Amino acid sequence: MEKPGNERIEAIDVFRGLTIFLMFFVIAIGAGEYRDLPHKTSWFGSLPISTWNHADIAWERFAEEKYESGLTQTEILTLPEAKLKNVGLTITDLVAPFFIFIVGLCLPLSRSRHGREWWTHVLSRTVKLILLGVLYISLILGLSWWWGILQAIGISYFIAAVSLKLSRRGRWIAVFTLLGFHMIMSHFTHWWLAFGDISDPFFRISSLYGSMARPLRIHCLPWVSISYGALTIIGVMLGEAVVTKDPKRILSDSFRLGTVFMAIGYALHKTGLLTGQTGLCFNKPDVTASYSLFTAGLACIVFGIIYWIVDVKKFKGWIFPFKELGLNALLAYFMQIVMRIFFRALHLEPLFAGKENDMLLQWASLWSWQGWQAFLLDKTGYNGLFWALLWSVCLWFCVYAFNKRNIYWKL
Numbered sequence: 120m121e122k123p124g125n126e127r128i129e130a131i132d133v134f135r136g137l138t139i140f141l142m143f144f145v146i147a148i149g150a151g152e153y154r155d156l157p158h159k160t161s162w163f164g165s166l167p168i169s170t171w172n173h174a175d176i177a178w179e180r181f182a183e184e185k186y187e188s189g190l191t192q193t194e195i196l197t198l199p200e201a202k203l204k205n206v207g208l209t210i211t212d213l214v215a216p217f218f219i220f221i222v223g224l225c226l227p228l229s230r231s232r233h234g235r236e237w238w239t240h241v242l243s244r245t246v247k248l249i250l251l252g253v254l255y256i257s258l259i260l261g262l263s264w265w266w267g268i269l270q271a272i273g274i275s276y277f278i279a280a281v282s283l284k285l286s287r288r289g290r291w292i293a294v295f296t297l298l299g300f301h302m303i304m305s306h307f308t309h310w311w312l313a314f315g316d317i318s319d320p321f322f323r324i325s326s327l328y329g330s331m332a333r334p335l336r337i338h339c340l341p342w343v344s345i346s347y348g349a350l351t352i353i354g355v356m357l358g359e360a361v362v363t364k365d366p367k368r369i370l371s372d373s374f375r376l377g378t379v380f381m382a383i384g385y386a387l388h389k390t391g392l393l394t395g396q397t398g399l400c401f402n403k404p405d406v407t408a409s410y411s412l413f414t415a416g417l418a419c420i421v422f423g424i425i426y427w428i429v430d431v432k433k434f435k436g437w438i439f440p441f442k443e444l445g446l447n448a449l450l451a452y453f454m455q456i457v458m459r460i461f462f463r464a465l466h467l468e469p470l471f472a473g474k475e476n477d478m479l480l481q482w483a484s485l486w487s488w489q490g491w492q493a494f495l496l497d498k499t500g501y502n503g504l505f506w507a508l509l510w511s512v513c514l515w516f517c518v519y520a521f522n523k524r525n526i527y528w529k530l
Contacts, residue, residue: 128361129435129442130426131225136441137425138217139451143511145171145211146455151510153473153503154180163401164392165207166200171504174207175404206392208401208410215268215338215403216414217421219347222272223279223354224422227362230283241280244530248273251449251530256337258456261323263334269452271344278348279355287359290352297349298408305398305405312405314340339406346406353380353415357422366431373423377416384413443519450528451518458517471510473498 148156148171156169168177178200185195195201233240252269278297282290304311315332322329335341353376360372384401387409391399401410428434444451462468469478475496483492498506521527 126364128364128426128430129438130422130429131221131361132442132445133429133438134217134422134425134445135221135448136438136443136445138214138221139444139448140441140511140515141210142214142218142452143455143514144507145173145214147471147507147510148172148503150459151471151473151498151503151506153498153507155499156503157500161207163206163208163388164203165209166203168207168209170209171211171507172209173211173403174209174401175205177207178204202395202397204397205402205404206397206400208403208413212401212403212410213414213417215271216347216350216411217418218268219272219275219351220354220415220418221422222276223351224358224361226276226279226283226351226355227358231362238280241277245273245277247530248276251453255453255456258460260321260337261325263321263323264331265337266335266341267338270341271339271347274341274344275347275351278345279351282352282355287356290356294349294352297345297352298411301343301346301349301406302398302408305407312340312343339404343406346408346411349408350411350415353412353419357419366426369426370423370431373419373426377419377423380412380416380419382416384409384411384416388413440515443522444515447518447522447527449530450521450526451514453528454514454517458514470495471506473503 156171158170159167160170161167162170162174165174166177166181168174168180181200182192182195185198186192229240230237249270252267252271252273253263253265255269256265256267257263282293285293315330315336319330319333320326320328321333322331323334339347357369357372357376360368363369387407388400391397391409398405398407399409401407401413403410429438459468462471466478469476470482472479479495483495486492494502
């Protein structure tokens with residue numbers, strides 16, 4: 120029997136699993152191109168958009184509508200709404216920072232397990248994450264040197280590991296130094312956020328004539344990942360409390376750190392809105408300082424709430440589906456593309472598309488009932504959310520099948 124101090128903190132797996140399930144859900148919506156989803160409003164100053172879409176999608180759709188109405192790209196950029204391009208924060212925009220935050224939170228625990236071999240583990244894992252990120256996006260978009268979320272995690276993971284050599288005060292200084300540098304470079308240089316010509320096609324092995332810079336912008340530019348690094352250091356700050364397994368300290372640090380970083384992040388964002396300096400606002404594609412600080416603070420509070428419910432009060436009846444994902448996170452991430460390829464081979468993928476296609480029309484014709492046809496063909500509103508949920512549940516069962524066979528993918 121384990122001593123209480125050696126019990127696994129289940130909130131970590133539950134937090135990670137909840138984030139992964141949300142990731143499944145919102146990627147299903149994006150891949151299916153579902154539109155007109157519910158809960159549409161302005162989120163922290165964004166143009167109107169559903170909370171199940173990224174805030175930057177609002178500008179893309181606004182620009183599409185204006186272009187179709189006859190305005191040129193130049194005229195669209197002169198509209199007042201152009202100032203809000205990519206500004207805002209929806210629940211969908213929390214997936215990446217929450218994922219990255221939990222990496223930082225687990226670092227102190229990882230160091231205590233690996234001992235002298237820890238730095239070898241850090242370097243190995245950093246390289247593997249970057250290479251796996253290239254592989255993942257290449258399976259979708261063709262072989263190239265794509266820069267996506269796994270690569271950003273790799274860089275931020277290394278930055279956070281280095282931060283463990285600093286004092287607690289040193290980590291606070293590191294967070295604001297990294298974000299301050301990011302803010303200065305974003306404001307005073309053009310290339311920092313706009314490297315490469317986005318009008319050129321992507322470079323791939325199958326299209327060697329494409330731009331070699333564009334694949335670096337598929338998620339965020341490599342150097343912009345330092346902002347995620349600051350977010351991961353905040354995860355390390357809370358992780359130092361978690362490694363003690365002292366409930367009072369964990370809860371105290373969760374809500375104290377959460378309140379401080381959320382307040383600073385929101386103050387920066389609000390200042391940007393009031394002054395028209397929207398480079399200060401929440402902006403996921405640019406991973407702005409306000410976005411990193413606010414989401415890191417929110418992650419601290421969400422983790423604290425989950426920890427209080429699961430590990431302190433022992434209310435665990437609801438955690439099973441999320442814990443299963445959290446225990447096999449990397450496999451769950453890759454399972455998205457594996458299942459998509461498998462469904463494509465079985466000709467099932469078109470069923471989840473948001474636009475009419477031959478497969479959907481064929482299935483709709485099997486039953487003349489209008490409700491059945493609407494269910495298949497109309498992926499708007501809550502019906503779209505249902506189809507995204509159905510896709511996510513299929514993914515969950517795939518991961519669960521591997522877990523039942525004790526097949527776990529760890530780096």
